[in-house]
Amino acid sequence: MTTTTIISIETPSLGDRSYLAHDGEVAFVVDPQRDIDRVLDAAARAGVRITHVFETHIHNDYVTGGYALAQETGAAYYVNADDEVSFERTGIRDGDVVEVSPTMRVRAMHTPGHTFTHLSYVLEGEDPAVFSGGSLLFGSTGRPDLLGEAHTHELARHQYSSARRLATELSDDTKVMPTHGFGSFCAATSAGGDTTASTIGRERMINPVMSQDEEDFVADTLAGLDAYPAYYVHMGPANSSGPTASDLSEPERADKDQLRTRLEAGEWLVDLRTRTAFAKGHVPGTFNFGLDGQFATYLGWLIPWGTPVTLLGESPDQVAEAQRELTRIGIDRPAAAATGRPEDWTDAPLAELPSASFADLEQVRHHRPVTVLDVRRVSEWRDSHIDGAVHLPIHDIVRRMDEVPEGEVWVHCASGYRASIAASLVAATGRRVVVVDDSFDRSAQAAGLPIVSDQATASA
Template identity: 40%
Template structure:
């Protein structure tokens, strides 16, 4: 038996292809299914099953389309009851394959009510478990993504599910879908795979004996929930269409006049380029692993998008990331903004940024996550988490007549915030290459 991992770093998720004597099992595939099917073809694998552990909250699934393309059997938790053809997985009712391969569904509610893990058996011997969003490496799947009303009940169910999986033999390999970088986890797991034995010894959540205490721990400091999550579960229930084309038409700035007035312009160029000249009103989100997540979180759902990119940037990657969360509205890409790029603001390295704060008119805006702000803060800074700037507005404490210095952890989120403030008449400057913790140390040392 061999297991091939397919990470999607920007979403903090991993899909898997299990191969046993020429037979294949695909688990929790993302929407861009060509990478999975190509690997199966390269290995001459007969893909027999596509498994879904739950109706995903963080991405739209490629499970249905992968099964249709490969002629495989699509398996979902029985309680998921999606609107498309599938085989329902019932608790402890084995799904028989060939060559001694069996898949044993284990109902593990908590992350979602229907959540089901799959124990892999070869000749009756447990080998690995695909745990989806249940037992994770040093963590557990969040119980609050379906709303606060259900979070308490789901958290208590998650307690039982984790211990159900922990009762498996210690040598069983643990293969969760969610991991480092995912907003579906309760803590920041640093690895993506483990064993049941290792988790028994090291997972702090398994040391909590009572379901009530466990639930309180999970819900004590909930992380933000990306705005696009609310669309993922419903999409995965009714069915997700195939991937859209990843090739995008080339646009000029004047072509924006022919697009709907509510078209969002997202500039994905490197910060050093974009900050020197960008189209007024655009949002600056550098292309990186989490480009799709930030774009889906900060732009309005269903509206057309126009991208601005360098000629040599991977626009296909950007469009793929957007499609993974169901954003199929890219109208085209501008690779030469030219003279229309009249907006700009300053990027400052740490020393210059700290020095500029000595100006009595300077203002400091911190746009990090709540947990980051709780860990380290700069006295006198105005704090508002980046997505809240877009939904709740710019803090009233900030004076548009005075410069606003913006910082986060490295400059990536501060860049996005600066483009929003510029659009609203402010004069921003961004700390680049460093973040609030570095700034706090520098300012303390300068006293």
């Protein structure tokens, strides 16, 4: 008997997964990212033909590749019939069944909550699966506030009902295949635990939405919501217009003079190297968004939308990876790129960004006045923070730079990645900055720093 193989195509930097399911001959795809070459390569390796593409919802955290993939392959493109889009699609609604092949039967289920028109897709048969998009996640659910505050309470209640519907109508052995929830800001809460696989039966046991009553679920969900990336506001309109595939052709090469001109014009020159490498020497005025973290998420969150971006990498491969990441969130083309070492990018003396530990901070603060700048999210700050620290969440750092005190500033986050981003932005203003490249949870209190908790504080 022919069985269905499901291949996960992961995008760790955005915390998302796409899926290609096939029976050995034909395949369908759920929620593909914009760089569709990954999906096409997976299909080619499996020796299958893509005939159907399904979209669970109009995505808020990335530009879809669904329309482009359907155009490339000739596949039927299924989008909720009630979604307002400007391209031709095959409309689908709750209860509709699509016979992808004699062995692959897909049924749509209306599961609102993440959006009003959200659909989940049930692969029926002896080995069932549900592609739950931003509805039922591993140990969590999709966040209900991305369509605006006016709809949040209503969508939270829809999300509760949708998760319960999935659990009621589907068998315990049904595999759960969400799009979000692997670090994506589209998740209402952090799933925690094992995120490799799950089933409806497992979610019945571990997911809070299954054990709470509706009022408690809604209250807890709303209380747990934190800021989400600013670029999300641009994703819905892009996805409703039928976006093209990523243009991954090599960007223009910039020499030292061009880099200087772009920097002086206020463009963003983004150093892709690790924070350790950046700390040792970088072009003054450049910003560190290392590829070893959630690069696209934080760059897209912080950059004034439309600002030209020049990528500085150690190699063409590093630049190409960053370029691919950026196209996924609608930053279509870098203005330019340069590779090599910082000495290859400027004739000016290189700048350094000192790094230190929490133990170093504990020692220094007794000998000279320093400002401790905490750039973690509001929820992290409320849980615990250094007494006397200034809290400025990283996503606010650009527009609230004038609130960063003058003098020596020690910047920290939870582990160092966000601190390096923020510190590079602060350092570009001329302030003296030190990055605390250390684990807050493991080291701050152990170093003797005064840690306080303030769950009641309402932060900016």
